Amino acid sequence: MIQENKEEYFHVRFSPIQNQQGFQVGFIVTFSNITERVILQEKLQHLASIDGLTGVLNRTFFMQKAKAQFLKFQQYGGQACIIMFDVDRFKSVNDTFGHEAGDAVLTGISKFAKDPLINRGFIGRYGGEEFIIYIPDVSLVEAYEWGEQVHQKIEQKTVIVQGAKINVTSSFGISCFDDTYHSSSSTLKDVIREADEALFEAKRNGRNRVHFVMHSSSYKKLT
Structure with missing residues (x-):
């Protein structure tokens, strides 16, 4: 229910x-406003994600x-x-x-990657300094160009923490899937x-670069 441009939720x-003869003659309808409970649940779900x-x-x-x-x-x-993608030699930054x-480095890098994906794909922290991105309805060329753009921004970014200037680089790996290269038995884990x-x-070939694969064991680097 929407009241005065504010959405509210009710339990009905x-x-x-x-009547005295035991026949049903109507209903009593009770409305309980549960808006605060729903909003709290949504906030908790968001925080958990x-x-x-x-x-x-x-x-x-x-x-998921x-x-x-x-x-x-x-x-x-x-x-x-x-x-x-991840941060090259991230352990040395901590050390x-x-x-x-x-x-601070991880927070800054995640912003670079997240901003272009608004209303298109989504990004997650896969573990430590490694991130993972899902972008639907995108070609390999677009994905590669996006990766190049972000990794160059990261390379040019200076993070300042307590007066120390920190510069890092990043490496990217891309796998695009469609019904030409992947069978119905392919899983998300495969991709x-x-x-x-x-x-x-990308790491083995010098870091600070983008590599992609179209299907298993078919690696290429766009130049």
Whole structure:
């Protein structure tokens, strides 16, 4: 129910009314305003889905959302991309500048990746300094260009923590899936594994770059 441009929620209960002969002659309808309870539940659900440090989805909720999207892909076809990226040599940031600096780096990087995805895809923190992204209805070229754009922004960004200037780089792995390259038996885990393997290739080939894979064991680097 909407009252004065504010959405409200009510629990409605119907209690039968009987006459002296025991016949039902009507109902008593009781309305209980449960708006505050619903809003609280929504807030708790939101908090449970978010990574407390970076503000992106946590791994559990990301996987739930991605699995639902992947199921639609299997049913109706189409194309989408999984992108995985992390901070190069992140351990040295923590060791040199402390965990506060490491947290500041992760927070800043997540903002770079999250802003272009509003109303299109979604991003989660996969673990530690590693992030994962699901973008539906996107071509490989678009995904690659987006990865290049973000990794260059990260490279140019300076994080200042207690007077210390910190610069980092990042590596990206991309796996795009569609009904041309993936069979109906393919799983979301298969596509994530491919993106993770592409990320490993980016690391092995010098870091601070974007690699992609179209299907298993077929790696390429756009130049």
